[in-house]
Amino acid sequence: MVALTGVVLGRVYAGGLLPRLVIGAAVGSVLVSVAARRLPSWLVAPLSVAGLAGFTAWSLRLSADAAGLSGSLADVTADAARNGIPRLLTAMIPVEPTPDTVLVPLVAAWLAGLAGAEVALRAGRVLLGCLPPALLYAGALYVVGPNADPAIWPTVAFAAVAAVGLAAPSRGPGPSGPDPTAGLAPGVRAAVRVRLAATTAAGLVVVVGLAALLGPVVAGRVDDRPVDPRRYVEPPQVESLDENPLIRISGWALNPQQKLLDVTTRRPGAPADAPDPVPTPAGSTGPGSGDGGRSVRIRLAVLSDYDGVTWRVGATYRNAGRILPATEPAPGATVETVRQEITVADLSGRLLPAVATPREVSGARVAYDPQTGTLIRPEGLTPGLRYTVTSAAERPDDNLLGMADVPAGDEVARVLRVADGVPDPVRRLAAQLAEDNGAPYARAAAIEQFLAEHYRMVADAPSGHAYPNLGFFLFGPRNAGGQRGTSEQFAAAFALLGRLTGLPTRVVVGFRASGDGPVRAGDAYAWPEVLFSGLGWVPFDPLPRPDDEPRPVEEDFRPTPEDPPPSEVPEPTVGPTATPEPVAGPGGPAEAGGPSTALLVGVGAGGTLLLVVAGLLTLLLMRRARTRARLERGDPGQRIAGAWREVTDALRLAGRPVGGDLSASEVAAHAGRAVADAGPPSIPAAGAAPAFVPAAGPRKTGTAPGDLGARLEELAGLLNRTAFAPGTATAEQATRAAATATDYVAALRAGRPWWGRLLWSVRPGPLRWPR
Structure with a gap:
């Protein structure tokens, strides 16, 4: 049994x-x-x-x-x-x-x-x-x-x-x-036997009664689906860092030489000059279309959920063994086996990079999501981790794409969902692109071509893919930073425009690798994918060619004049409406008794000056209130976090922002270099006389109480402590953190030009920068 x-x-x-x-x-x-x-x-x-x-x-x-x-x-x-x-x-x-x-x-x-x-x-x-x-x-x-x-x-x-x-x-x-009655007297034996018979009959009645009562209930549940106990157990989850890896693209773009992985790929049975196993649609204009076909696309995460603010993974991972579930390839598709040996360097998080679609993994315990074909390592990635993945890279038949349809209904509602609040110009652009392209693949190719021809890819574009960010990317004035972005904005804009035209889309984050050698932060990028019936997910590359000069958007898209401006341009200065000057009649000047032109100009100039002064004063008070709230309110952990935000805001004000992929210690080192480059002003430590003076040679941190670099490292350590051990920080540590932030901001500000110091306290950026 x-x-x-x-x-x-x-x-x-x-x-x-x-x-x-x-x-x-x-x-x-x-x-x-x-x-x-x-x-x-x-x-x-x-x-x-x-x-x-x-x-x-x-x-x-x-x-x-x-x-x-x-x-x-x-x-x-x-x-x-x-x-x-x-x-x-x-x-x-x-x-x-x-x-x-x-x-x-x-x-x-x-x-x-x-x-x-x-x-x-x-x-x-x-x-x-x-x-x-x-x-x-x-x-x-x-x-x-x-x-x-x-x-x-x-x-x-x-x-x-x-x-x-x-x-x-x-x-x-x-x-x-x-015989339980052996050895007993005849009278006693008879009594025992009667008692046993009665007990047996009673037990039989109970059994028959239970069978009669429970039989219909059990028979009625025969066709019911059994309960799956797995629904009561939470599967492995990704970290918050991995929930939206799309925001890491900008940080990686600012540090392109940072080594994230070492990759070696092998294609059993393929010649050395075999084409790229990554499916790239015919007519693609992005990277990979002209690279000779020697690169491979390594997938990190698939983002299917979009709420108008951020793209999220939303996958359900299950612990898996070495052999992963296999799926049937699409009709006519070419499937090639790609074996990758990957060694982790500086990549953090839990998402495990691999060429799509993995079929076998060794060297690491993994969890797998069959819907997206992505992997995570529940214990997290560590430098030196080495694992091997065997993937089935599938290339759809290009001849079938032109006639392929896209699925609809509840099964794909998740990748067709468009949240409320889409800007009107974005909707009109999607309608214009779909107007002359009836077939799904034609619509996808039109969106891909429009983005590749009209926008510029830059490494220093700020991160963001919410509706306002995409509206500014698509229609913002070029002289104000619009119509330029990283692959984050290109992929997110394609996916949104695709959904507005009825295409099921998603965004994928990964790396473009040469096949063998290191994969650096500059190789990270995002691309969109479209789901076609019978063919599966097909990637598109809306990125422009490096040497192409983008055409003005206005050449192919003109918003109707009665609509509001389609981009987040800076708000205009509020001032008095200009009053037309009275026209003098044939007999002389304007009507007597009215205010003179000089008076009107004077009043207008005075009103404008008062508005400007009031606005600057308001900004100054708001900035000081923000700083005071960060450094003086809340528990010690909140005050330490507020001091850290003061330091990072100061770096942004000084034009030395930090990437989102840096650790607290790396940010502290970056902050020390920034204040060293700013100039030699002396800033005393809290309660100490020594000053922070950048040395000509290598600096040694932590050797003196007044060393601001050592104090920044201490602040970074306190920040990590509040994150991993909440409630352990003391009020004294919070006071030291506030003093460090105050001294650092003063030192960084002192190194600015005179006009920069004047504008430092009234710049509105820290009031609106996201946290």
């Missing part, structure tokens, strides 16, 4: 290793009880536990070797004990038999065999002895849930074995022996 539990549970496992191990646990536990039936009962449990320990250790080593996992037996056992149940309930079907997914079934099977054998053999209660295997069998059915076909023949076999066990005569002592 215990062995049949392994058969039922093995239906959701890959291969036959788990059923064999469960059968071994069943046989071993029962044999220990049979061999020790002559021993005292208190000695059986220690002997069986010792056997369980030995069998479990051997089974974990066997499953670890079969899964290709490294590490000592102690480490493997400890990890399996800590994470066995959650990984079993979050593992992807079919479950790979690894130590953490076989430990719980093995221990449960051994304990059920021990309990059932002891009760049935030693106490002679066969019916009660069937209870542990029955509970184990029910638990296996519950764990499998709707993820396998109904277990009909194992259940019939289980019931048959139980019936045979109950029908077999018991040889043990007690009331279940051959």
